[in-house]
Amino acid sequence: MTAVVTANGLTKRYKSQLALDGASFQIGAGRIVGLIGPNGAGKTTALKAILGLTTFDGHLDVLGLDPRKDRDRLMEQVCFIADVAVLPRWLRVGEAIDFVANTHPRFDRAKCESFLARTKLQPKQRVKQLSKGMIVQLHLALVMSIDAKLLVLDEPTLGLDILYRKQFYQTLLEDYFDEDKTILVTTHQVEEIEHILTDLMFIRDGKIVLDADMEAVGERFAEVLVSADMAAAARELKPLDERQVFGKSIFLFDNVSRPELERLGEVRRPSIGDLFVATMKGTYA
Template identity: 30%
Template sequence: MSIEIRELTVRYGGTVAVDGVDLDLAGGKIYGLLGRNGSGKTSLLSAIASYRKPSSGIVRIDGEEAFENPRVARRTCFIRDTLDLSDSDRLRTALDLAARLRPTWDGSYAAHLIEVFGLNPRKRVSSLSRGQRSAFGVVLGLAARTPLTILDESYLGMDAVARTLFYRELLDDYLRHPRTIILSTHLIEEVADLFERVIIMDRGRVIVHDETDALRGRGVTVTGPAEAVTSFVAGHAVLGEQSLGGVRAVTLDGHFTAGDIERGEAAGLSFGPIGIQDLFVHLTSQPLEASR
């Protein structure tokens, strides 16, 4: 399912959570949505999933307006970290309800995931640990196999082993059953290899939307004698810098040719790549206009 967002704004009283966002997401990809706390990620996802009516603007899913559209709702699954279930519900009751509501539901796969994560379907939601709640949210999200699946920090309660199992299951099932998946996360380096495209939000706006591989090749850290570094970085967008004695290290945003690197190395400089997490930290630490 493709997503088209135009001039989307979400307000809570006087607070603007999403500020005039335009975004086009092609179907059949895994997207990573990154942003600091309060950046507007959950508000954006809530509008995409029709959990919240936009204050202004529009969200279209496969060309149809999403809000209060039952055809779109049946094909969309939105799993939040709060796990939208009653504490008195047993897990098997929630699984039965999901099977009735989701035409794409795969009960056999749900049973497989229940076993993978060591969950007891006879238990009530109230008896689950935080990690078990997260795991059950993942079960509901993956087994639904909806054309649009949104996971909003839904797996952060898991320990490292459970998260690794989740990443493996998500990728394996996505390859067997392609669909549009959006993952919102703070665990950037841990999960970045899953993303085909990355969206970065900051203060209600989208400041980056690009292929993951392109972001990995974006920017360098230049280290060397202060004078040579200063000469090399002139005219480039500086994301951050450190100095120690006569040595200076500067992180630059942008793409550099092999010729650029060769000239820098001839001047005694060394170059290192910026990981997606480092790029995210640098971009979201800047004044908003500087990061766009």
């Protein structure tokens, strides 16, 4: 696996608090990585560091470049959508295409126009006349027409209705993603990206607390539906989490052997949402 991003001891201190606390991780080529964390856990700071938008301590290598020093060159290979509505409001659709076509060496104008042909966007329209969903369609069309190695998405579907949200990820998968591209995405709507991720990273208090590919997550974590009489036995196996449903208990286990769990009850694969909640217990306390 060739690494697109390698971070070692990534640290960023704002005046009063530590946004990144020695985070270390690696992102391989051709992966779709979800960076998930509670508010204020350091997600956006990590992305900013990768994009060269902030200073930091520690070692960070993105496509062989240091984002602090080689930002201009790096951005030819890296695209990002920060969140909805960052396109300037005065910009016209046609101007946006003209501008990117003439300043980005890896932009494919024909591709962009064919993406936009599928939407209701008109070249003369200004961004301020568009709905949030249409702004994202424009932004996505621009970004998908750039042959970049790394695409960073920070809460890309915030505030969109479910039709646009589904369409967003579907278009990304069908028309953009391939084995030469890498996507790094942060979002709070975990359940919507669960099925498209190849890798999962949890971040908490500036540290990476989970970093695994989805297959490993399925092997490592298990959810067991345990009836009341077996609950005590289940607790002895040190579950990560326990919750009650219809008189039964659902236990979440990390790295407990399958046969042992099957004796307790029905074993399922936990959703990322449940895994997240269990991992982040007490974050806001």
